[in-house]
Amino acid sequence: MMLVMQLLRGTVKHAGSSAQCSAKRLSSAVGGISTSSHQSCTDTDHPKVLITGGLGQLGVGLAKLLRRQFGKNNVILSDIRKPPNHVYHNGPFIFSDILDFKNLREIVVNNNISWLVHYSAVLSAVGENNVALAKEVNITGRCLHNILDIATEHGLRVFVPSTMEAFGPSSSSDPTPELCVQRPRTIYGVSKVHAELMGEYYHHRFGLDFRCLRYPGIISADSQPGGGTTDDCLRATLEFLEAPADTLVNRTYNINAMNFTLHHLIQEIQKVLPDLKVTYNVDPVRQAIADSWPMALEDSAARRDWGWKHEYDLSEFVQTMLTHITTGNQLAQAY
Numbered sequence: 061m062m063l064v065m066q067l068l069r070g071t072v073k074h075a076g077s078s079a080q081c082s083a084k085r086l087s088s089a090v091g092g093i094s095t096s097s098h099q100s101c102t103d104t105d106h107p108k109v110l111i112t113g114g115l116g117q118l119g120v121g122l123a124k125l126l127r128r129q130f131g132k133n134n135v136i137l138s139d140i141r142k143p144p145n146h147v148y149h150n151g152p153f154i155f156s157d158i159l160d161f162k163n164l165r166e167i168v169v170n171n172n173i174s175w176l177v178h179y180s181a182v183l184s185a186v187g188e189n190n191v192a193l194a195k196e197v198n199i200t201g202r203c204l205h206n207i208l209d210i211a212t213e214h215g216l217r218v219f220v221p222s223t224m225e226a227f228g229p230s231s232s233s234d235p236t237p238e239l240c241v242q243r244p245r246t247i248y249g250v251s252k253v254h255a256e257l258m259g260e261y262y263h264h265r266f267g268l269d270f271r272c273l274r275y276p277g278i279i280s281a282d283s284q285p286g287g288g289t290t291d292d293c294l295r296a297t298l299e300f301l302e303a304p305a306d307t308l309v310n311r312t313y314n315i316n317a318m319n320f321t322l323h324h325l326i327q328e329i330q331k332v333l334p335d336l337k338v339t340y341n342v343d344p345v346r347q348a349i350a351d352s353w354p355m356a357l358e359d360s361a362a363r364r365d366w367g368w369k370h371e372y373d374l375s376e377f378v379q380t381m382l383t384h385i386t387t388g389n390q391l392a393q394a395y
Contacts, residue, residue: 106129106130106131106134107130107134107174107175107217108134108135108136108171108172108173108174108175109126109130109134109135109136109173109174109175109176109177110136110138110156110167110168110171110173110175110176110177111123111126111135111136111137111138111177111179112138112139112156112158112176112177112178112179112180112207113138113139113158113178113179113180114137114138114139114143114153114179115137115139115141115143115147116139116179116180117291118179118221118291118294119137119139119177119179120137120147121294122177122179122294122297122298123135123137123150123151124150125294125295125298126298127150127151129298132150132151132152133151133152135151135152136151136152136153136154136167136171136173137151137152137153137154138153138154138155138156138167139153139155139156140155140156140157154167158178158180158203158206158207159203159206161206161209161210164206164207164210165210165213165214168210168214168216169214173214173216174216174217175216175217175218175219175301176207176210176211176216176217176218176219177218177219177297177301178203178204178207178218178219178220178221179221180203204220204254204255204258205258207220208258208259208262208268208270211262211268211269211270212262212266212267212268215269216269217269217271217301218259218268218269218270218271219271219272219273219297219300219301220255220259220270220271220272221272221273221275221291221297222252222255222256222272222273222274222275222312223248223249223252223274223275223291224236224274224275224276224277224353224354224357225244225246225248225249225252225349225352225353226242226244226249226252226253226256226274227240227242227243227244227249227353227354228241228242228243228244228245228249228352229243229245229352230243231243231354233354233355233356234354234355234356235316235354235355235356235357235358235359236314236354236355236356236357236358237314237358238274238310238312238313238314238358238361244352245349245352246349246352249352252274255272256272256312259272259311259312260272260311260312263311269305270311271300271301271308271311272311272312272313273293273296273297273300273312273313273314273315273362274312274313274314274315274357275291275293275315276293276315276316276317276356276357277291277350277353278291278293278317279377279381293315293317295371296315296362296368299366299367299368300313300362300366300368303365303366303367307365307366308365308366309361309365310361310365313359313361313362313365313366313368314357314358314359314361314362315357315359315362315368315370316356316357316358316359316370317370317372318370318372318373318374318377319355319356320374322340324374325374325378326338328374328375328378329378329382331375331378332378332379332382
């Protein structure tokens with residue numbers, strides 16, 4: 061995914077360029093890009109959402125989408141780092157160390173939180189370089205367990221993302237079903253199997269409204285690649301969060317969209333930029349991680365139960381990404 065984003069961003073210099081609150085379908089599965097606008101909304105009669113790990117790859121983009129849907133003041137980003145100015149001024153932001161159970165509980169109570177989105181994690185490539193840190197944050201530490209305990213105590217709807225890395229070479233593949241052998245080869249994948257099972261246990265044992273999506277590798281125009289993947293499947297996350305609990309047969313769902321190789325991507329970009337020449341070197345560490353992933357995820361249950369449907373084919377994806385990146389670069393240069 062890092063190579064794909066570097067390729068797309070590198071093509072922009074060759075290319076020309078070309079807020080209201082939304083209802084159901086605000087962003088594409090390829091990057092949280094607004095595709096429609098609807099009636100404006102107020103800050104009342106909507107869930108109050110807390111996003112932990114909000115300055116990571118997913119939090120800022122999801123906050124934009126949820127604020128359009130539910131109102132600016134109903135979505136709180138939190139992290140242990142100081143946010144960039146544009147993030148700080150775009151909506152509520154608070155310091156939150158999710159290892160501090162008392163602090164997290166106070167945030168939930170004082171802000172009347174009803175949905176909790178847990179994005180704090182050490183991702184795959186970073187985790188392989190620091191297994192001890194990944195174990196502490198993702199498994200043996202109190203991050204996930206604090207989230208589950210507080211969500212259960214206060215009757216929250218809690219979302220924890222998973223990944224295609226929760227599967228491994230021994231899993232059924234092409235496509236990989238939701239229920240099969242899970243023997244991941246990365247510490248990040250192992251931690252996500254742990255999260256899935258803990259969340260489902262809390263649901264069946266205590267009635268927690270736990271929800272989990274296994275993301276594929278999804279590319280975003282809004283954030284730089286990092287940690288091995290760039291997951292930005294925002295619309296799917298919103299639709300899943302909004303789905304009535306009684307429609308969900310499962311608590312953990314696969315989602316899938318288009319599949320392509322780097323060769324196919326280059327060919328599609330060259331339809332727009334015929335003079336583009338591409339050379340690249342494969343990163344052996346990241347490639348070894350990617351080789352352990354499924355070729356595709358079987359997602360018929362998500363399509364059946366809560367209406368998941370991807371919207372972009374490869375051609376639309378390339379056109380949208382190039383336009384979005386070009387526009388973003390022009391805005392950056394203007395300031």
